[in-house]
Amino acid sequence: MSEKEMELLTKGSGEAEQPFRYSVGRWGSKFLIELRDHKKLLGIRCPKCQKVYVPPRQVCSPCFQRMEELVELSDKGTLMAFTIIRFSFIDPETGITRPVPYGYGFIKLDGCDNSFQHFINIEDESKVKIGARVQAVFSEERKGNLMDIKYFEMIDD
Amino acid sequence: MERTAIIGIGMTKQERRKESETFSDMVFEAVTKALNDAEMTIKDIDNIVTGCNDFWDGRTISSMAVGDASGAWDKNISCVEGDGTFVALYGLTRILSGSYRATLITAHSKGSESISSLITNAMFDPIYTRPLGLDAITSSALQAKCYMDKYGITEEQCAMVSVKNHRNAKNNPYSQLPMDLSVKDVLNSRRLADPIKLLDASPITDGACAIILADEGMAKRFSKHPVWIRGVGFCADAYHLGDRDLAECKSLEKAAKTAYRMAGIENPFKEIDVAEIYDAFSYQELMWSEGLGFCEKGEGGKLVESGKTEMGGSMPINPSGGCLSAHAVIAAGLIRIAEAVLQVRGGAGKRQIPDVKTGLAHGINGPCGQSHCVWILGE
Numbered sequence: 001m002s003e004k005e006m007e008l009l010t011k012g013s014g015e016a017e018q019p020f021r022y023s024v025g026r027w028g029s030k031f032l033i034e035l036r037d038h039k040k041l042l043g044i045r046c047p048k049c050q051k052v053y054v055p056p057r058q059v060c061s062p063c064f065q066r067m068e069e070l071v072e073l074s075d076k077g078t079l080m081a082f083t084i085i086r087f088s089f090i091d092p093e094t095g096i097t098r099p100v101p102y103g104y105g106f107i108k109l110d111g112c113d114n115s116f117q118h119f120i121n122i123e124d125e126s127k128v129k130i131g132a133r134v135q136a137v138f139s140e141e142r143k144g145n146l147m148d149i150k151y152f153e154m155i156d157d
Numbered sequence: 158m159e160r161t162a163i164i165g166i167g168m169t170k171q172e173r174r175k176e177s178e179t180f181s182d183m184v185f186e187a188v189t190k191a192l193n194d195a196e197m198t199i200k201d202i203d204n205i206v207t208g209c210n211d212f213w214d215g216r217t218i219s220s221m222a223v224g225d226a227s228g229a230w231d232k233n234i235s236c237v238e239g240d241g242t243f244v245a246l247y248g249l250t251r252i253l254s255g256s257y258r259a260t261l262i263t264a265h266s267k268g269s270e271s272i273s274s275l276i277t278n279a280m281f282d283p284i285y286t287r288p289l290g291l292d293a294i295t296s297s298a299l300q301a302k303c304y305m306d307k308y309g310i311t312e313e314q315c316a317m318v319s320v321k322n323h324r325n326a327k328n329n330p331y332s333q334l335p336m337d338l339s340v341k342d343v344l345n346s347r348r349l350a351d352p353i354k355l356l357d358a359s360p361i362t363d364g365a366c367a368i369i370l371a372d373e374g375m376a377k378r379f380s381k382h383p384v385w386i387r388g389v390g391f392c393a394d395a396y397h398l399g400d401r402d403l404a405e406c407k408s409l410e411k412a413a414k415t416a417y418r419m420a421g422i423e424n425p426f427k428e429i430d431v432a433e434i435y436d437a438f439s440y441q442e443l444m445w446s447e448g449l450g451f452c453e454k455g456e457g458g459k460l461v462e463s464g465k466t467e468m469g470g471s472m473p474i475n476p477s478g479g480c481l482s483a484h485a486v487i488a489a490g491l492i493r494i495a496e497a498v499l500q501v502r503g504g505a506g507k508r509q510i511p512d513v514k515t516g517l518a519h520g521i522n523g524p525c526g527q528s529h530c531v532w533i534l535g536e
């Protein structure tokens with residue numbers, strides 16, 4: 001029997017998942033709890049190079065230095081990069097295809113040295129530009145996760 | 158550095174879906190071809206390094222699932238979870254340690270068996286990045302935007318890379334998507350995530366590759382045409398995308414400098430005859446060309462416009478068709494090395510560049526070229 005005529009089978013991986021429960025850690029928990037309870041964004045400062053990172057984490061990578069000083073950041077910032085997603089994509093959180101189009105951006109919050117990634121509101125696409133000023137819009141019901149920020153919207157500022 | 162050579166290469170045809178082969182079947186095909194190419198038997202190999210990724214293979218310790226196919230029975234086998242250029246680098250260091258003389262390197266993946274966007278989404282932080290749905294395409298779109306905005310690179314210039322590489326693939330019997338395209342076809346293809354369109358992106362691919370590395374004594378004993386490793390460089394940038402300047406590829410600049418220094422190369426554009434570089438997206442060929450020092454910063458677009466990177470140009474890039482024409486993740490960087498080996502030997506068939514003395518192969522690992530590995534190969 002030739003290869004073309006031959007019946008070839010496949011096997012699915014089944015319905016069972018590989019669920020995880022990731023530790024958010026000390027610094028991440030402080031960040032998400034502050035976001036949930038006070039709609040505030042926290043960064044962490046390196047004692048050596050003075051750079052401020054968001055979200056807070058243990059180590060400044062270039063200095064290989066432990067960080068401990070939390071600092072409050074503005075909910076406003078500058079759009080450093082963005083893309084508008086136009087292909088339908090399975091949402092890793094829900095398993096449901098997310099409606100398109102929607103926007104992602106890299107936001108440099110005022111008072112911070114690295115960029116934060118989140119959704120951006122693209123209702124008025126003409127305003128979505130690198131260098132645009134943006135502000136966080138918080139969810140009404142906040143649960144202590146990243147989605148406590150709904151998205152960042154373009155502002156005149 | 159002690160002299161080490163690549164004395165055998167083998168690869169499968171790269172296809173959208175290989176229904177009649179498991180991933181270990183693909184590895185066996187590539188390994189058999191590499192051994193035949195080196196005129197060796199598996200007995201002549203004293204250790205094996207496989208390139209396997211548990212997510213792409215859908216199982217843990219996936220390296221053990223290719224043990225039989227790699228001839229690892231009763232031998233020392235180890236694994237690198239990453240691009241093939243890094244797998245080969247580990248194999249090279251094993252030979253340089255003096256503990257081994259002939260290392261078989263394999264790398265494979267079957268993109269067809271899973272949902273690519275979910276797998277590439279899983280490379281990101283599960284608390285802050287994964288919930289946003291970021292994947293290889295969308296993170297690269299962000300990088301493309303940063304790079305193109307900073308240096309004034311146009312979508313037309315990116316499209317020219319896709320046109321060139323799909324045309325080159327017509328000369329490569331192992332490639333997946335040989336095509337005659339126009340810049341307009343690329344610009345009008347479906348928008349995925351701005352500025353990346355369908356024809357700016359590499360396809361989903363099944364494929365495997367194997368190469369054999371040997372120390373000088375073994376290389377001279379077995380091979381009539383050893384291809385010598387003249388330099389290798391490797392460097393990693395930060396993991397968090399927000400910590401990086403995505404418009405720049407500093408880790409590539411550093412990796413390239415290391416490899417050039419080792420190989421004694423001062424002017425890469427003049428001294429390198431052909432380059433196989435990791436173009437997962439069209440903009441990457443331009444950006445990596447700059448990082449490799451083939452042109453000044455921000456001049457990648459002008460470089461492709463000049464025609465110098467075409468088959469007949471002074472710096473042909475990706476005569477194989479590149480990743481844009483076939484992208485078996487993990488294997489792709491090893492395929493770049495195998496293609497460069499064929500070019501240096503003069504055995505690349507219709508895709509051969511005349512008089513290649515020095516070839517470059519390049520691979521990336523992590524989102525948006527987080528880490529880069531550069532290989533300089535010569536006669």
Ligand SMILES: [Zn+2]
Pocket residue numbers: 046047048049050051060061062063064065
């Ligand atoms: Zn620091």
